[in-house]
Amino acid sequence: MRREWSVAIAIGALAAALALVAPSYFSAENLRDIFLVNMPVLVAAIGTTLVILTGEIDISVGSAFAVCSVAAGVAAKAGMPTALAGLTACAVGAAAGAVNGALVAYAGIPSIVVTLAAMVALRDGLRWTTQGAWIADLPPRFQWLGVAQSTFPVVAGLASGLLVVAFAWAMRNLAAGRAVYATGSNAQAARLASIDTAFVKLAVFTAGGALTGLAALLNSVRFNQIPSNTGIGLEMKVIAAVVVGGAAITGGRGTFTGTVLGVMLLGAIGPALTFFGVSAQWERALQGAIILAAVTVDAARAGLSRTALVGA
Amino acid sequence: MAGLLLEAAHITKTFAGVHALRGVSFDLAAGEVHALVGENGAGKSTFIKIVTGAESADSGTLTVAGRAIHRMDPPTARALGVAAIYQNPALFPGLTVAENIALPLDGGRAFGRVDWRARRRNASQILKQVGAAIDPDREVGRLSMPERQLVEIAKAIGANARILIMDEPTASLTEREIGGLLEVVRRLRAAGAGVIYISHKLEEIFAVADRVTVLRDGESIATRPRGQIERGELVRLMIGRELTTMYPKRVVPLGDVALELRGVSNRTRGVRQISLTVRRGEIVGVAGLVGSGRTELAETLFGLTPPDEGDILVNGAAAAIASPAHAIRLGIGYVPEDRQRHGVIPAMSIAANTTLSNLAAVSSRGLIDRAAERRASTKYVEQLRIRTPSVLDAVEGLSGGNQQKVALARWLSIQPAVLILDEPTQGIDIAAKAEIHEIMERLAEAGVAILMISSELPELLAMADRIAVMRRGAIAGIVSRSDATPDRVMALALGHAA
Numbered sequence: 001m002r003r004e005w006s007v008a009i010a011i012g013a014l015a016a017a018l019a020l021v022a023p024s025y026f027s028a029e030n031l032r033d034i035f036l037v038n039m040p041v042l043v044a045a046i047g048t049t050l051v052i053l054t055g056e057i058d059i060s061v062g063s064a065f066a067v068c069s070v071a072a073g074v075a076a077k078a079g080m081p082t083a084l085a086g087l088t089a090c091a092v093g094a095a096a097g098a099v100n101g102a103l104v105a106y107a108g109i110p111s112i113v114v115t116l117a118a119m120v121a122l123r124d125g126l127r128w129t130t131q132g133a134w135i136a137d138l139p140p141r142f143q144w145l146g147v148a149q150s151t152f153p154v155v156a157g158l159a160s161g162l163l164v165v166a167f168a169w170a171m172r173n174l175a176a177g178r179a180v181y182a183t184g185s186n187a188q189a190a191r192l193a194s195i196d197t198a199f200v201k202l203a204v205f206t207a208g209g210a211l212t213g214l215a216a217l218l219n220s221v222r223f224n225q226i227p228s229n230t231g232i233g234l235e236m237k238v239i240a241a242v243v244v245g246g247a248a249i250t251g252g253r254g255t256f257t258g259t260v261l262g263v264m265l266l267g268a269i270g271p272a273l274t275f276f277g278v279s280a281q282w283e284r285a286l287q288g289a290i291i292l293a294a295v296t297v298d299a300a301r302a303g304l305s306r307t308a309l310v311g312a
Numbered sequence: 313m314a315g316l317l318l319e320a321a322h323i324t325k326t327f328a329g330v331h332a333l334r335g336v337s338f339d340l341a342a343g344e345v346h347a348l349v350g351e352n353g354a355g356k357s358t359f360i361k362i363v364t365g366a367e368s369a370d371s372g373t374l375t376v377a378g379r380a381i382h383r384m385d386p387p388t389a390r391a392l393g394v395a396a397i398y399q400n401p402a403l404f405p406g407l408t409v410a411e412n413i414a415l416p417l418d419g420g421r422a423f424g425r426v427d428w429r430a431r432r433r434n435a436s437q438i439l440k441q442v443g444a445a446i447d448p449d450r451e452v453g454r455l456s457m458p459e460r461q462l463v464e465i466a467k468a469i470g471a472n473a474r475i476l477i478m479d480e481p482t483a484s485l486t487e488r489e490i491g492g493l494l495e496v497v498r499r500l501r502a503a504g505a506g507v508i509y510i511s512h513k514l515e516e517i518f519a520v521a522d523r524v525t526v527l528r529d530g531e532s533i534a535t536r537p538r539g540q541i542e543r544g545e546l547v548r549l550m551i552g553r554e555l556t557t558m559y560p561k562r563v564v565p566l567g568d569v570a571l572e573l574r575g576v577s578n579r580t581r582g583v584r585q586i587s588l589t590v591r592r593g594e595i596v597g598v599a600g601l602v603g604s605g606r607t608e609l610a611e612t613l614f615g616l617t618p619p620d621e622g623d624i625l626v627n628g629a630a631a632a633i634a635s636p637a638h639a640i641r642l643g644i645g646y647v648p649e650d651r652q653r654h655g656v657i658p659a660m661s662i663a664a665n666t667t668l669s670n671l672a673a674v675s676s677r678g679l680i681d682r683a684a685e686r687r688a689s690t691k692y693v694e695q696l697r698i699r700t701p702s703v704l705d706a707v708e709g710l711s712g713g714n715q716q717k718v719a720l721a722r723w724l725s726i727q728p729a730v731l732i733l734d735e736p737t738q739g740i741d742i743a744a745k746a747e748i749h750e751i752m753e754r755l756a757e758a759g760v761a762i763l764m765i766s767s768e769l770p771e772l773l774a775m776a777d778r779i780a781v782m783r784r785g786a787i788a789g790i791v792s793r794s795d796a797t798p799d800r801v802m803a804l805a806l807g808h809a810a
Contacts, residue, residue: 173680175671182668186657192614192648193657193668193722194637252659 003246006297007261010290014265014272022275030271032153036222038267039160040065040215041237042260046167047097047208048238049259053171054204055184055251056104056111060096060118061212061238065231067122068093068216073135073226076142082221085142089220090213096122097209101202119235126228135226145221156218163211168256180204184251240287241266244294266290315342316378317475317506318363318394323372325358332358333530335372340475340506345497347509347517350527350550351741356510359527360477363508364396365389376475395468396477399739401460403467405453410435412452413467438470439463441503442496457602458489465496469505476500477508482516483739486601486767487802494520512741513768514543526550547742562753566777567592569628570761571644571730573613576622581608582785585622590730590761595752597776598765599801605785606765607649610732613763614646615639627729640669645723647716649734649765655719658708662700663689665707666721673725692721696751713744720751731755734765749775769798781805 018025044061051058072089076082096118103114144152171177182190183200191197220226245262247254269290270283318340325333333355340346350356361367363374365384374381376392403412414431435448444462446455452463461481468476478497482490490513497507497520509521517524518538525535526549533549534541571590577583583605590596598606612619615633624631626642633639639646648654656665666689667674674685689703696717700710707718716736723731736752737745752775756762766772772779773796780790781804788804 173682174678175675175680176678178664178668178671178680181660182657182664185659186653188654189657190668191616192636192646192654194635194640195668196635196637252657 003294003298004255004258004261007244007246007258007265007294011261011265011268014268018272018275022272025272025275034267034271035153035157038263039156040219041234041241041267042263043160043163043215043218044208044212044234045238045241045259045263046163046256047204047211048235049242049245049247049254049256050167050180050204051111051208052239052242052247052249053180053184053251053254054201055187056201056204057239057249058097058100058111058115058205058208059235059239060100060115060122061208062231062234062236063119063122063126064093064096064209064212065216065219065234066228067096067126068213069220069226069230070126070130070135070228072213072217072220073138073142076139077135077137079139082142082146086214086217089217090210093209093211093213093216094206095209097205097207097212098202100209101205104205105198105201130228132228134228136224138220138224138226143221143224152221160218163214164256164260171256176203181252184253186252237266240291244291246294246298248298316340317342317376318508319373319375320359320363321373321375323359323362323369323374325362325367325369331530333362333369336527336530336532338525338532338535340508342474342506343501343504344522345501345507345509345520347511347521347524348527349511349514349517349524349546351743354527354550354741355530356527357479358530360396360479360508360510363389363475363477364394390471393472393474394477395471395473395475396479397461397464397468397481399480399483401464403452403460403463406451408449408451409439409446409455409463410448412463413438413448413470434470435466438466442466442469443499444496458485458493461485461493462496465500469500473505475506475508477510479510480512480739481509482511482513486805487769487798488601488806490516512739512745514546515770517546518543550742562757564593564753564756566594567759570626571613571763572623572625572628574623574625576609576612576619576624578608578612578617578619578621580620581605581612581617583608583612583619584785586787587622588780588787588790590763592729592759592761593756594777595756595762595764595775597772597779598763598782599767599769599772599779600782600788600805602767604782604805606782607734608785609782610646610648610734610763610765613639613732614644640726643726643729644732645669645726645728645730646732647719647723647734647736649738651712651715651719656707656715656722658715659706661704662693662698662707662710662718663703665718666692666703666725669722670725688725689721692724695724696721697747711740711744713740713747716740716744716748717751720748724755728760730761730763732763732765735767736764737766737768737771769801772796772801773798783807 048058048061068089071092072085075085075088100114100118103109104111145155147155179195179200182195183197187197241262242259243249244265245258247258266287269286270280273282274280316339320338322335322337323333324335336359348356358367362369365386365388368384374384410432413435432448439446439448442462442465444466446459446462452460482493485493494516500507511517521538523535523537524541526533528550568591569589570592573586573588576586586609600606611617613624615635615638618634624633631642652658663685667685671680674681674688686703693700693703698714698717707715737748752762764776776793778790778792779796779801781788781801783805788807791800
């Protein structure tokens with residue numbers, strides 16, 4: 001839990017500094033904007049947390065996000081109800097994830113290679129299919145999921161909050177959660193303990209894909225058109241949040257609390273720069289510094305003392 | 313004593329207030345093999361770390377070849393000719409033997425350019441010196457464990473090591489390979505090197521050591537010349553209490569056949585035509601050299617690499633075991649050889665490790681009942697006397713013996729019909745070893761059929777009702793307890809008539 005505390009303290013310190021220097025940061029409008037921008041990141045990060053917990057990585061999240069966004073838009077324009085358009089996005093994401101997962105789990109190809117190929121193939125496949133055209137003239141009932149613009153943050157907030165709580169609970173209390181940690185911690189030992197580690201990997205990639213689809217839906221409904229180049233660099237944002245949240249990139253260690261805090265810290269820092277009067281150009285550099293700080297602290301602590309995350 | 317290579321006096325070291333070493337004194341002469349024995353946690357590793365400079369002592373003095381060393385660190389140790397060889401050699405598997413041996417030797421040419429011819433020449437020369445017939449051009453990753461160990465020794469000799477520390481060098485070797493290694497140790501001694509030899513295997517100590525120092529709870533209890541101590545006393549000094557017998561095995565009435573193999577083969581893994589039965593309450597030992605197919609047989613039975621020929625019968629019913637999950641459903645448990653990598657999941661808690669194969673027992677409708685899990689795990693911790701403050705602690709913090717007990721505990725929860733143990737006491741101290749044997753006996757009494765792979769002859773002879781000796785993937789012979797002698801088992805393993 002220690003990493004979660006240090007990230008929480010960092011968020012607290014940032015908030016305190018903002019309260020002193022730029023209290024307008026806390027205006028309802030600004031907070032809502034930050035929330036809406038980062039909610040898709042959070043939803044996608046849930047999936048990436050699962051993938052990273054099994055010791056794998058998925059760098060095709062941004063491309064899959066674009067494909068899912070376009071799929072949702074096309075489905076909505078074809079007259080499907082929003083729920084069905086959302087399901088389409090999730091299904092497309094899950095299918096892409098399942099292909100990645102199957103290649104990793106059953107063909108034994110390293111996930112960085114598989115998802116690098118997927119990242120390029122999905123992105124360029126989409127570019128070729130859409131010829132770079134945006135999906136415009138989305139039906140009004142698609143906007144804001146069909147609820148009022150002011151209600152949407154509440155609905156979306158509840159949905160993503162519930163999702164995080166459900167996943168966090170499942171990881172602690174379901175055999176499936178135990179299997180994910182065991183697979184990432186020591187795949188061979190997990191196999192000998194009767195866990196089907198290949199299936200676990202297929203499952204996390206598939207779930208991650210479905211969550212990317214959901215993230216794409218929650219993002220798309222905020223605009224009246226969908227750019228076909230959306231989601232560029234999303235995978236890096238998501239992986240960064242998970243790593244800052246304390247998950248071990250080698251698998252087996254990490255929590256959803258950490259991921260939520262990681263998304264919050266990295267999401268809050270960019271707008272904060274503007275309020276501090278610093279150029280927003282520094283956002284990425286600062287995020288990089290935070291990631292570096294997080295892993296450096298890890299490296300320094302490694303070996304000093306270790307506690308079990310599972311069953312603790 | 314003249315010609316002392318190393319003299320450590322009154323070394324004390326504490327970790328977080330706990331004394332790992334208290335006033336340990338130890339010396340090593342040129343041309344001497346000085347054994348260091350003690351249970352796990354007695355302070356052997358800490359002492360070695362101080363000698364090699366990996367840790368610094370809180371107080372005490374180190375003198376190497378007459379020179380007092382004020383600050384020992386790894387480069388200084390290397391420069392002084394101190395080299396340590398561990399159980400798992402620290403070599404580069406992707407490089408050749410010559411490259412591995414040459415790594416500390418390279419240099420001297422402009423821009424660090426490599427002189428390949430000299431490398432190979434040096435390597436063959438050094439290999440000859442330690443008496444190893446290994447082609448210097450072979451890739452280390454393709455060598456067997458004993459060959460790697462020889463390369464590690466050659467590397468140390470090549471770096472002009474005068475003080476060689478061997479930490480459990482024989483843990484993964486078979487009896488014959490151990491003989492070869494001990495021969496190398498004697499050769500090093502004859503060449504004037506000093507060897508600090510650490511082993512749990514007393515027969516090796518008596519075969520090779522000139523002096524023995526016993527560590528217990530961080531203190532040096534006694535140092536004796538080999539001729540002036542006998543086995544029983546040594547064990548007594550190590551554990552500080554009497555052990556009536558190291559390997560107890562009571563006679564248990566045998567039940568029905570729990571596991572039967574009829575002509576089981578696994579050609580890709582090199583397992584050929586194995587026919588064998590194990591009855592309830594019986595312990596069948598599996599002997600053989602490393603590479604004789606013992607672990608491969610175990611993995612075939614457990615469904616990791618299913619057989620391509622023959623029948624496996626569990627409790628009389630034919631079973632086409634296709635996966636570990638399938639094997640577990642049939643009541644087969646498997647404690648693999650390499651417990652750190654395969655036996656336990658180090659980062660997870662003891663509780664999670666013990667229930668991992670049978671989460672259903674502590675779950676209802678897929679939901680883990682964490683209180684029930686803790687209770688179940690606490691029960692095993694008590695039954696197996698696993699020493700830990702809490703079942704919620706990570707397994708990685710436990711000693712080797714206790715980790716092995718956790719690996720065993722996992723299988724108790726499925727109430728196995730058949731338990732396959734691969735080197736169950738490898739690298740663990742004598743007291744924990746006796747406890748593991750005691751657990752095996754209780755399981756046998758409870759009617760579990762046990763297949764025990766072991767490279768330690770005394771363990772096999774004492775614990776097994778019958779010993780199946782494997783050679784080149786097939787069974788060379790099965791000897792019953794009453795007929796089993798070390799000579800007979802070794803003769804079968806080596807393939808010449810006894």
